[in-house]
Amino acid sequence: AQSVTQLDSHVSVSEGTPVLLRCNYSSSYSPSLFWYVQHPNKGLQLLLKYTSAATLVKGINGFEAEFKKSETSFHLTKPSAHMSDAAEYFCVVSAHFGNEKLTFGTGTRLTIIP
């Protein structure tokens, strides 16, 4: 069984300040982890993914995430927020076991303050 918990339903940061979106996972197997972003009334776009290679994963738009097995975490960060980063972010886990189903977190809404 696998699950993912996004610790904050809503995060607000000022433009130009760092972003931290927190995610903890639970998986019986060595997981793959993803972050997706969804802008209002749009589909989901893949930001980055971890698949048991380097623990620090770089994604699009300056985002990165670090896989920490000891903490079962996969937090998403960005050094400097931009207004265009305002969106909903989803942390997602998938088991490396031929199971192609994804388990989604409930999402974190990121608001950028001008």
Added chain:
Amino acid sequence: SQTIHQWPATLVQPVGSPLSLECTVEGTSNPNLYWYRQAAGRGLQLLFYSVGIGQISSEVPQNLSASRPQDRQFILSSKKLLLSDSGFYLCAWSLAGAETQYFGPGTRLLVL
């Protein structure tokens, strides 16, 4: 490159009416296909997935059904819509055996 299309983009339907949402993928063959529903303020719920033509797996009991008449076409249907069917419906595809899924633009359904 691969692209995924959904239509319509927005739909308003009365309770009890039928539903047909369409999803097509271009630029790949034999993809896995998925239907998700996203209710307001909530995460994504997997409704159906398909690994091939005519092969549909249902994840949750409901009054919706899915069909895959062609390799790159996935249809979500209902004979009689309920108010609770309102939501944002997302189609996704992945390569067979791969975990990364790519999402379409979604269909906003409002049942009145």
